[in-house]
Amino acid sequence: MYFEFQQLIEDRESTREIYNCPIQQVMNQHQKLQHWLRLNKMVNIPIYSIVVLTNPKCFIKEVKGDRNFIRSKLMRSSRFNIFFEDLTTSVSNEVLMDSETNHLAKLFGQHHTPQILNIYERHDISQQTISHGVICHDCQYFFTLYSPNSTCPTCSRPPEIPHSSKHF
Numbered sequence: 001m002y003f004e005f006q007q008l009i010e011d012r013e014s015t016r017e018i019y020n021c022p023i024q025q026v027m028n029q030h031q032k033l034q035h036w037l038r039l040n041k042m043v044n045i046p047i048y049s050i051v052v053l054t055n056p057k058c059f060i061k062e063v064k065g066d067r068n069f070i071r072s073k074l075m076r077s078s079r080f081n082i083f084f085e086d087l088t089t090s091v092s093n094e095v096l097m098d099s100e101t102n103h104l105a106k107l108f109g110q111h112h113t114p115q116i117l118n119i120y121e122r123h124d125i126s127q128q129t130i131s132h133g134v135i136c137h138d139c140q141y142f143f144t145l146y147s148p149n150s151t152c153p154t155c156s157r158p159p160e161i162p163h164s165s166k167h168f
């Protein structure tokens, strides 16, 4: 992976993909949130923005541009917990009173616009190719879950169901 000003270049064996720079995207979101907070008269709320690389195999080969700035905005997911803990201990002064926090939470709820995604179109797959079921964590067998008490037909282990939902 190469970070350059305004773009991210990902080289895989024989292909090259160019994306919008995630740091620039997060900075845009930062500005939009700041603007929205100002419009709603919620000022002086510190906003911390960071890009977290979730793929542990991702290797950053080169950083072009303001290296210190780019490095300060970029981290691996393994470091995120430490970053978050440091952040919560370093911010000691209370910015919002409880009533303001509740007001802000209410505003977020009122102004939220759900993103409606056509997941089939986005990943260029047809609905017929999707099967509902779970993958057994022990033997990797894929099976349909008929009831919450279903067990894997090959190893008889109960499946691990993500987010307590019955199906995905």
Ligand SMILES: [Zn+2]
Residues within 6 Å of the ligand: 136, 137, 138, 139, 140, 141, 152, 153, 154, 155, 156, 157
């Ligand atoms: Zn199994």
